[in-house]
Every structure is written in structure tokens, then in C-alpha cells.
Amino acid sequence: MPPQPQVANALQQEFSDWRLWAARLVVLSFAAASGLAIVGFTWLAEVALAAFFRLERAAWWAPLIWTPLLTAGIVWLTRRFAPGAAGSGIPQIIAVLEHESAAAQRPLFVSMKLSVAKLFLTAAGLLGGLALGREGPSVQIAAGIMRNARRWLPAQSQISENGLLMAGGAAGIAAAFNTPLGGVMFAIEELSRRPEQRRNGLLIGAIVLAGLMAVSVYGNNTYFGVIRVERFSFRMVAPALLVALLCGAAGGLFARALIAILSGRTTDRVSRLRGHAPIRFAACCGLLVALIGIVSQGASYGSGYAQTKAMIAGASESTHLAVLLRFVATWFTAASGVPGGLFAPSLSIGAGLGNSVATLMAYPNAPTLIALGMAAFLAAVTQAPLTAFIIVMEMVDGHELVLSLMACTLIASGLSRLISAPLYPALAELQLARLK
Structure with a gap:
């Protein structure tokens, strides 16, 4: 049995050095x-x-x-x-x-x-x-x-x-x-x-x-509000599994395609344009994002927070086409080389995929699948399942979903690893190329 600490000695050591x-x-x-x-x-x-x-x-x-x-x-x-x-x-x-x-x-x-x-x-x-x-x-x-x-x-x-x-x-x-x-x-x-x-x-x-x-x-409020979750039942298993698999495959493909274009490993005309004329390539990406935004009636612009929040509240429904357009717009934005992150767009894409599954399978509690899709797609893109599940858990205040969120992120991340190398470590290697 380890010796018990002496309170007086512990306090003396704690306050004896001002530098600490x-x-x-x-x-x-x-x-x-x-x-x-x-x-x-x-x-x-x-x-x-x-x-x-x-x-x-x-x-x-x-x-x-x-x-x-x-x-x-x-x-x-x-x-x-x-x-x-x-x-x-x-x-x-x-x-x-x-x-x-x-x-x-x-x-x-x-x-x-x-x-x-x-x-x-x-x-x-x-x-x-x-x-x-x-x-x-x-x-x-x-x-x-x-x-x-x-x-x-x-x-x-x-x-x-x-x-x-x-x-x-x-x-x-x-x-x-x-x-x-x-x-x-x-x-x-x-x-x-x-x-x-x-x-x-x-x-x-x-x-x-x-x-x-x-x-x-x-304030100590969740960004996306409270999700009303039904009690667990076996009818939730199939839709949740489909969301996890769909998000895992889509997130893995997104990461693989992004690594390919940013690394210049492909030899197509797009990669050559990015390598030889990065400013013109960025302008082309910006034009494509604008065209996609017009086709989607503004749904693909920006981070997607507002659309995701409206989807969870039931005030808006994302079409299957809108999800695809946001996916493509996010990829073109990241490929252009502008400073910007992937977390918020990933949450928005995942929310749209979850909503699409709920629509296709006539699942009555769409916000549940939306939350699972958010966590699953973020986990698939980043291949950091625990981070994705905790972030979404804290953002939606749907604590009854803890086990479901964890399962979906692990499945999606595992499937993504079969498709793509981890995104951020791969991009870190590209950053090191600047030292050569």
C-alpha cells in the first residue's frame, strides 16, 4: 500500500517555489x-x-x-x-x-x-x-x-x-x-x-x-439545441447503420480526393492547372462554388451552420441534391488553397446525409439520424472518432444518443480508413515538403 501524503509537506512543496x-x-x-x-x-x-x-x-x-x-x-x-x-x-x-x-x-x-x-x-x-x-x-x-x-x-x-x-x-x-x-x-x-x-x-x-x-x-447553451430522442428500439438499428456506412464511405472518398489534389499525385488537367497556375485555379474553384450556390439556392454557401440548425429544428429539409452540392462545394473550397477548415462543412454534410436516410426510410425521428450523420461524417473525414462523438454530443445536448453516437463514429471512421489515409497526417506531410 503506498504511503499517504503528508499535508504539511505537500503544501510546503507546492508554495516553496514562486516560479511554479x-x-x-x-x-x-x-x-x-x-x-x-x-x-x-x-x-x-x-x-x-x-x-x-x-x-x-x-x-x-x-x-x-x-x-x-x-x-x-x-x-x-x-x-x-x-x-x-x-x-x-x-x-x-x-x-x-x-x-x-x-x-x-x-x-x-x-x-x-x-x-x-x-x-x-x-x-x-x-x-x-x-x-x-x-x-x-x-x-x-x-x-x-x-x-x-x-x-x-x-x-x-x-x-x-x-x-x-x-x-x-x-x-x-x-x-x-x-x-x-x-x-x-x-x-x-x-x-x-x-x-x-x-x-x-x-x-x-x-x-x-x-x-x-x-x-x-x-452562454452555456448548445449551438444546435436539444434533440428529442425516442427510446432505443430495434427499428433504429438499420437506419443508424446505414447512416454510419454512408457517411464512412462518403467521408473516406472526400479525404482521398482531397489528398490527391493537394499532393499533386494525379496527372489530370485539373492537378496540372493547380500546380502551374494556382491563382487561376483558385478563381475557377471560386466560380464553381458560386455556380453551385446558385443551383442550390444558397444552401451550399458558407459553413452550413444555419442550415444544419434549421434541419434539426424541423424548420428546413435538405434535398438529396443539396447534400451532394455542399459536398462538392466544400471539396472545391478546400482544393482552392484558401485558409479554411473542414469541421463545420463536415457537420453540415453529415446532417444532410442523416436527413436523407430518414426521408428514404420514412424514419419518424429525423433529428436523431441527423445528429448521428453529423458525428459519423466528421469522424470519417478526420478519422478521430472520439473527438467527433464528444463534439456532437456537447453541441446537440442529446445525451441519450451517447452510445449510438460512439458506435456510428467508430463504424464510419473504420470504413474511412479502408478508403483513405488519415487526412490531417497526410496533409502534415505535405506541409513538411515546404522545408525541402
Whole structure:
């Protein structure tokens, strides 16, 4: 039996070194600043998307000019001034945390400059109506802020820069989704491969604190509201399994196609255009996103949060064509090279697939399948099933769905692994190519 700790000795050790408490104060202060920065980023993104929809309502044809021009401009600015801000932002953090070659040149992947660039360039993408999310960029933004804490830590502090980056990245997810537990799981499942980082209570506390910053501003309310879930019955098994399999296959195909175009492994004309004329390719992608938006009557523009929320509330029904169009618009947006994430569009696509299954099988409780589809498609794209299930669980407040969500994410993620390599590690390898 291990000896019991002596309270007096424990307290003496805890308060004997001021540097320990100074380090804690610095880390928690920067965590709070990261959370507030993501809150501001969320506000700016919502304002930008609202401005685009005002333009689209005033002139339905305006996106045909505005979106390709803005997409080309964003890619030009990114490549010219902040190449490390391109894409999601999560691969950059994974590259730094897992590869010594990237760790030696961290400013190319994560810095305060890149955080500022990422914030405004992602918001500009939403101003153009592109089908992107702000959650992946939040990871890189918050990690860049947390990295600056290192210079303020006392000498000989035990907190590593990698630990700060891991905490900052996870804090970005926690604050962006208003889901502190989801941020912690994201740190464990996606960012942290080292046990000592997983066990660091201070860094876990920093992640939770950043999430609480969002809670303090937006309130402790779930984004998508409460889902009324029926009691489990065997008639739910077949629709839920179909949702998991459909989302797993679609998410795996999405990830495989995205890796192929971004890596330039294919030799078709599209890949050659992207490689030799990236600005023109971005403009073409922007034009296609605008055309898709017109065909879908605006349903494919932006992150898709509003449409998903309306679907869950029963105020809107997504057609099968609308789901396909959002899938394609999201892929073109990601392929264009603009800074932007995949989490929110993945949730929207998954919600549409769940709603389609509910319609085809005449399932009476469509919101249940919508929630399962959200978690399953996100798990299939990211191949991070636990993160996907916890994020959706916290966002919809459907606690009766816990086991169903977990099962669907595991099935979808497993099927996706048969189709595609893990998306973010593959994109992290592409980021490392910049060092050669």
C-alpha cells in the first residue's frame, strides 16, 4: 500500500517555489487570451458571412463575379505573405509536434503573424461565400497565441513549447465549438502522441479555460439545441447503420480526393492547372462554388451552420441534391488553397446525409439520424472518432444518443480508413515538403 501524503509537506512543496505559480499564471493567462481571440474570430466570421448573404440577396448573380475574384485574391495574399496559413491549420500543428525538422522552423507553421493572417483570410473566405469552417483555423490561431507564452515563462520552466502548442490547438477547438471536453479529447486523439503531454494537468486546465471563455460570452447553451430522442428500439438499428456506412464511405472518398489534389499525385488537367497556375485555379474553384450556390439556392454557401440548425429544428429539409452540392462545394473550397477548415462543412454534410436516410426510410425521428450523420461524417473525414462523438454530443445536448453516437463514429471512421489515409497526417506531410 503506498504511503499517504503528508499535508504539511505537500503544501510546503507546492508554495516553496514562486516560479511554479508564475508559470501557471502565464499559461492560464495566455489560454484565456486564446479563448477570447477565438470568440472575436467567431464574431468576425459571422459578420463576414452575413455580409455575403446580404450581397447574394441583393443580386443573385453577384457571387459569379465576387466569389472567384475574392478567392483568387485570398490565395494570392496567402502565397505571397503567409504561405503557412493556407488550408485548415491543423496539419501545420501536427507537423510541428511530430517532426523534428518542422520543430526547428516553427515560425513557418505557427506564429503570431500567421495567427493574425489566418484570422482575417478565413473571414475573407466566408465573405466570399466559400464553403469553409472556422474551427480548423481556430487551432492554428490559438496555438500561435499560446506559443508566445514561452517567452514569458520563468527560466528552467518544465513547460515545453510543444506542450503549449498542443494546449493552444486544443483550446482553439474548445473555444470554437463551445465544447471544453471536445477540446481535451482533440488534444489527446489528434495532437498529442506523447504521454507526458497528456498527463499535464496545467495544459489540460488551459484547454478547459479557453473553452470557458466562449461559454462566458455565448452562454452555456448548445449551438444546435436539444434533440428529442425516442427510446432505443430495434427499428433504429438499420437506419443508424446505414447512416454510419454512408457517411464512412462518403467521408473516406472526400479525404482521398482531397489528398490527391493537394499532393499533386494525379496527372489530370485539373492537378496540372493547380500546380502551374494556382491563382487561376483558385478563381475557377471560386466560380464553381458560386455556380453551385446558385443551383442550390444558397444552401451550399458558407459553413452550413444555419442550415444544419434549421434541419434539426424541423424548420428546413435538405434535398438529396443539396447534400451532394455542399459536398462538392466544400471539396472545391478546400482544393482552392484558401485558409479554411473542414469541421463545420463536415457537420453540415453529415446532417444532410442523416436527413436523407430518414426521408428514404420514412424514419419518424429525423433529428436523431441527423445528429448521428453529423458525428459519423466528421469522424470519417478526420478519422478521430472520439473527438467527433464528444463534439456532437456537447453541441446537440442529446445525451441519450451517447452510445449510438460512439458506435456510428467508430463504424464510419473504420470504413474511412479502408478508403483513405488519415487526412490531417497526410496533409502534415505535405506541409513538411515546404522545408525541402
